Structures are given as structure tokens and as C-alpha cells.
Amino acid sequence: MAVDIEAEHIAAGIRRATAPIPIGAPGECDNCGEDMPRLVDGLCARCRDGRIPMRPEAMRRAASREPTLRPSLVPISVSAPPAAREAPRRPMVALLDGIANLLAEHIEHAERLAAERDAAIERAETAEATLASIKAALGQ
Known part of the structure; x- marks a missing residue:
């Protein structure tokens, strides 16, 4: 099981490293409302990488758009041991x-x-x- 999780983690890292970087545009972030010089799918970097929690309405707007987000932003579902889930x-x-x-x-x-x-x-x-x-x- 640990080998599978590690393999998936390595594969995800390789996908993130080789993914094309989407072109952004300046504007106001749909999630946090900050005026930013680069938005991708209407979200600033802090909202895209999870430093600012996504509000439900921003999640709906992002889901309705044509996705240009990098694969690294797509969550990987891996069942973790209970101690890791509580972290x-x-x-x-x-x-x-x-x-x-x-x-x-x-x-x-x-x-x-x-x-x-x-x-x-x-x-x-x-x-x-x-x-x-x-x-x-x-x-x-």
C-alpha cells in the first residue's frame, strides 16, 4: 500500500512538473476578491493552491468554466491511515x-x-x- 501511495505521489509530481502553465489575466479573484496581476480560471495563486479556502460560489464558477488549471490542482484521492487523516x-x-x-x-x-x-x-x-x-x- 505504501509503495502504491509513493508511486502515485511521484507520478503526480511528474505531471505537475511537465504540465503547461496556463496564461493568466489581471483582474479580481472570484474567490478572495483581491485585485491580482494574474488570474487563472478567475482565481489568484493563493486561492488556486489552497492557501485561501475556496468559497462554494467560487467553486461553482470555477467548475462551470473550461478548465485550464494545472493537474497539480486536481485533488488526488488516496485513502490515508487514520492518523494522517486527523493531521x-x-x-x-x-x-x-x-x-x-x-x-x-x-x-x-x-x-x-x-x-x-x-x-x-x-x-x-x-x-x-x-x-x-x-x-x-x-x-x-
């Missing part, structure tokens, strides 16, 4: 979310450290003022 569909988005969370934690930690530093400086200044008043009372 996130968009690993790059999950990775970027993880990086954003780490960055937020880092900023929060830095803010906590800055607050602790400010509190320590305030305590030190209070202690120095108290020491100075004690020295003055003792006549030193």
Missing part, C-alpha cells in the same frame, strides 16, 4: 500560529520581567531613602 490540513498555518503564540509568550515574559525590574528599582530607591534618613538621624 491538520494546513500545516503552514499551524506552524505560523505556533510561532505567533511563542512570540506572544516571549513578549508577555519580557513585559513581566520589565515590571519586576521596575518594582525592584522602586524598592531599592525606597531602601536607599530609608538608609539616608537613618544615617541623618544618627548624625553620620
Whole structure:
């Protein structure tokens, strides 16, 4: 089974690499609405490659047109093991979310450290003022 999946994956890669690149035209993407310099079948690159989920009405419009999409954009149906089916569909988005969370934690930690530093400086200044008043009372 793994050999069959690998063979299909390699064959799909070869088809993608040798497929002709369709000519695009500038305009507004049917899916995301962004004005782009190159649309193929009314879709921008981000919508064609799946970085932006397809809205149902955009899918219907794309299906009604004469297809010029590269074969790489046609989904391959392969039954995957349950663990693979449960994996996130968009690993790059999950990775970027993880990086954003780490960055937020880092900023929060830095803010906590800055607050602790400010509190320590305030305590030190209070202690120095108290020491100075004690020295003055003792006549030193």
C-alpha cells in the first residue's frame, strides 16, 4: 500500500512538473476578491493552491468554466491511515500560529520581567531613602 501511495505521489509530481502553465489575466479573484496581476480560471495563486479556502460560489464558477488549471490542482484521492487523516490540513498555518503564540509568550515574559525590574528599582530607591534618613538621624 505504501509503495502504491509513493508511486502515485511521484507520478503526480511528474505531471505537475511537465504540465503547461496556463496564461493568466489581471483582474479580481472570484474567490478572495483581491485585485491580482494574474488570474487563472478567475482565481489568484493563493486561492488556486489552497492557501485561501475556496468559497462554494467560487467553486461553482470555477467548475462551470473550461478548465485550464494545472493537474497539480486536481485533488488526488488516496485513502490515508487514520492518523494522517486527523493531521491538520494546513500545516503552514499551524506552524505560523505556533510561532505567533511563542512570540506572544516571549513578549508577555519580557513585559513581566520589565515590571519586576521596575518594582525592584522602586524598592531599592525606597531602601536607599530609608538608609539616608537613618544615617541623618544618627548624625553620620
